[in-house]
Amino acid sequence: MSPMAASCPSGEEGNLPGRADVWRTAVTSAILAVLLLLGSSALAMAADPAQLARGKYIFGAAGGCGCHTEPKGVVNAGGRKFDGPFGTVYASNITPDTKTGIGGWTDEQIITAIRLGRRPNGERILPVHPFTSFNGMAEDDLTALVAFLRSVPPANRPKTPKQISIPMFESVFLPAWLMTFAAKETPPPAAPVSGVARGEYLVRAVGHCGECHTPRSAMTMAVDNSRFLAGNPKKTGPEGQAAPNITPDKGTGIGDWTEEQIATYLGTGNRPDGDVAGGLMGEGIQGTLAGYRDMTQADRQAIARYLKSIPAVKNKIE
Numbered sequence: 001m002s003p004m005a006a007s008c009p010s011g012e013e014g015n016l017p018g019r020a021d022v023w024r025t026a027v028t029s030a031i032l033a034v035l036l037l038l039g040s041s042a043l044a045m046a047a048d049p050a051q052l053a054r055g056k057y058i059f060g061a062a063g064g065c066g067c068h069t070e071p072k073g074v075v076n077a078g079g080r081k082f083d084g085p086f087g088t089v090y091a092s093n094i095t096p097d098t099k100t101g102i103g104g105w106t107d108e109q110i111i112t113a114i115r116l117g118r119r120p121n122g123e124r125i126l127p128v129h130p131f132t133s134f135n136g137m138a139e140d141d142l143t144a145l146v147a148f149l150r151s152v153p154p155a156n157r158p159k160t161p162k163q164i165s166i167p168m169f170e171s172v173f174l175p176a177w178l179m180t181f182a183a184k185e186t187p188p189p190a191a192p193v194s195g196v197a198r199g200e201y202l203v204r205a206v207g208h209c210g211e212c213h214t215p216r217s218a219m220t221m222a223v224d225n226s227r228f229l230a231g232n233p234k235k236t237g238p239e240g241q242a243a244p245n246i247t248p249d250k251g252t253g254i255g256d257w258t259e260e261q262i263a264t265y266l267g268t269g270n271r272p273d274g275d276v277a278g279g280l281m282g283e284g285i286q287g288t289l290a291g292y293r294d295m296t297q298a299d300r301q302a303i304a305r306y307l308k309s310i311p312a313v314k315n316k317i318e
């Protein structure tokens, strides 16, 4: 309903409105305008339920953004430690707290941080945050994700300063590294809704599976996408964990798993051999407020189908 439609004088019958009518109309319009203003700001605060649900779904499909929650810690409050060849960083507080979180950022600023790795003040976010994958997320999904992030309780938790051991890391080394080694995913015009394209989108962008499962060079830690998802040994794996080869290679990958088994694993953590997912994979499946396991059966199947469609790469992960 537009304010005009609501406050138009009811003079349609051909009667000119009298003074009292004009006055009443003016007051009504003013009240309406105020109500509309209040209403729209309230709307800006509380996103619509469908969008929040979509945002939560994407949050889960991204593994619950678990890196931002310390085990058993406050959800999204950050603080989790990541050691890299450059030093140590701590995950940021991504709750809507205005002082220590992202509550003071605009939607656009949050989206820029997620997909381009830049803070509102221009500072770079280290690629420990998988922005090169997240760059492939569709605009609608990002907007919904941001709405969901704003709906989580704010937590006041100042960030732990990082300790960088490489001189001129952020001014010289990091920009050069990003330019040479960090190929970004390309966002689709809209998120694919079904089939292998949906699976590919969930794997490459939202689920950022390649961040852990695609081999990295021990020298540069650059991701080798010519061996997409062929696994990492402990040395180059996430947080010193080995990430298995999940290409369809029969001997060294998951070529022996059926699509159903892959979908079940993502939904429950149960492996075909009776074991259960552990480490970071277990965390991603479990998630925080949501995780991989909260994806629909159709989406888990789409992922499985996509994993079956990629080139098999022989790469034994010990």
Ligand code: HEC
Pocket (backbone or CB within 6 Å): 063, 202, 203, 207, 208, 209, 210, 211, 212, 213, 238, 241, 242, 243, 244, 245, 246, 253, 254, 262, 265, 276, 277, 278, 279, 280, 281, 282, 284, 292, 303
């Ligand atoms: C944060 C790092 C990380 C991310 C992101 C990640 N994984 Fe994993 N994944 C692992 C680790 C570590 C293991 C080994 C788990 C274990 O030892 O139980 C694993 C195990 C697996 C396995 C079992 C393979 C086997 O041979 O045992 C499959 C399948 C798998 N991941 C698929 C995926 C998919 C699909 C995605 C994206 C939706 C994904 N993973 C995202 C780290 C990750």
